[in-house]
Amino acid sequence: MSAHESLLEVDKLSVHFQIARGGLPWSKKATLRAVDGVSFDVRRGETVGLVGESGCGKSTLARAIIGLAPVTSGSVQWKGRETVAADARRDTTQIRRDVQMIFQDPLASLDPRMTIEQIVAEPLKTHQPQLGREEMRVRVRTMLERVGLNNHHLRRYPHEFSGGQCQRVGIARALIGEPQLVICDEPVSALDVSIQAQIVNLLRDLQRELSLSLLFVAHDLAVVKAISQRVLVMYLGRVMEFGDKRDVYREPQHPYTRALLSAVPLPDPAAERAREHVLLRGEIPSPLKPPSGCAFRTRCPDAIDACAHERPVATSARIGHTQVACIRAAMT
Ligand SMILES: Nc1ncnc2c1ncn2[C@@H]1O[C@H](COP(=O)(O)OP(=O)(O)OP(=O)(O)O)[C@@H](O)[C@H]1O
Ligand SMILES: [Mg+2]
Structure with missing residues (x-):
């Protein structure tokens, strides 16, 4: 197998919600384009950072990738097999086992009526029911130890733990079934800054040890700089830029990426004062009524008339190089 083998391939994926405009069931419906034609891939053993405003x-x-949000169109392939398209060839057994998720709110994602041991053992019961009780117990203990918890914690309930500890339980639950890809949905944003680095480091160590994607x-x-090999920047449901971390941080090509980067303070105060800041004008438009052409043009410092007429797709000048959805970047 080549080093660049893609485990996950997402192609022109859209998730559109039908929203009742007046808030009543019989009100006129409008389409909310939460995800709108997104394509990217994740390779074996790599981390892709996915960034964008709230x-x-x-x-x-x-959620759509693992079948928790309804897909409107497009495709998700796991190891070459289609998993979401509404046709008879769809196969979700493998992706359910191989891909796990860690959620944003650690406490809310754990069942309050279950002990830590039961929570962490649950994926094993679902996917590997052939394992005996003792074997499951040993695996749960080993996993909890690996994420920095111990035997005293086994019989306790989630509310007895801090946010950081709950997230460790969430990580143990996600990893116990030996997944190949873990989707971490803002796993540290609900935690104190001091705990954030601990959890990011833990994820990075586990990733290396277990060759996880x-x-x-x-x-x-x-946040994603320390951990990612490639970075995907989203705006209003679309991909703006996708490329190697070094290229994206050193030479961001999309004006939106430049604006996001200029919001990240530099460690050196003199360099921080000297550099140019790109400030974003106005608010994010509603996904119910995205601007014509480029979704970012209404806030873009570089927009020209053509940006209102043509919708740019993320493409790269050369294979393997950064993909950018900007007609001006494509001109230079
Ligand atoms: N089930 C749903 N029904 C209707 N609209 C939804 C649903 N889920 C999400 N949305 C809308 O889709 C858009 C994208 O939401 P999403 O939660 O994916 O954003 P996000 O990037 O994860 O934001 P955050 O950083 O705040 O977590 C939002 O406008 C949201 O209101
Ligand atoms: Mg979110």
Whole structure:
């Protein structure tokens, strides 16, 4: 197998919700484009950082990949097999086992009536019921130890734990069935800053040890920098830029990526004062009524008339290079 083998391939994926405009069931319906034609891939053993402002569709995209949000069109392939398209060839058994998710709110994602041991053992019961009780117990203990919890914690309930500890339980639950891809939906944004680094480091260590692939969702380009090999930038349900981390941070090509990056403070105060800041004008438009052409044009410092007429798709000048959805970037 080649080093660049894609485990997950997402192609022109859209998730559109029909919303009753007046808030009543018989009101006129409008289409909310939460995810709108997104394509990217995740390779074996790599981490892809998925970044964008609140409401740009990150969680919906993550949920759609594992079948928790309804797909309107497009395709998701896991190891070459279609998993979401509404046809007879769809096969979800493998992806359900191989792909796990860690959620944004650690406490809310754990069942309050179950002990930590029961919570962590649950995926084993579902996917590997042939394992005996003792074997399951040993695996749960080993996993809890690996994420920094111990035997005293086994019989306790989620509300007895701090946010950071709950997230460790969530990580143990996601990893116990030996998945190949873990989708981490803002796994640290509900935690104290001091705990955030611990959890990110834990995920990075586990990833290396277990040769995992990660899709790591965050608001902030600073959080994904340490952990990602490639970075995907989303805006209003669309991909703006997707490329190698070094290229995206060093030479961002999309004006939106430049704006997000200029919001990340530099460690050196002199460099921080000297550099140019790109400020975004106005608010994010509603996904019920995205601008014509480029979704970002209403806030873009570089927009020209043509941006209102043509919808740019993320493409790269050369194979393997950064993909950018900007007609101006394509001109230069
Ligand atoms: N089940 C649903 N029905 C209707 N609209 C939805 C549903 N789920 C999400 N949306 C809408 O889809 C858009 C994208 O939401 P999503 O939660 O995916 O964004 P996000 O990028 O994860 O945001 P955040 O960073 O705040 O978590 C939002 O406008 C949201 O209101
Ligand atoms: Mg979200």
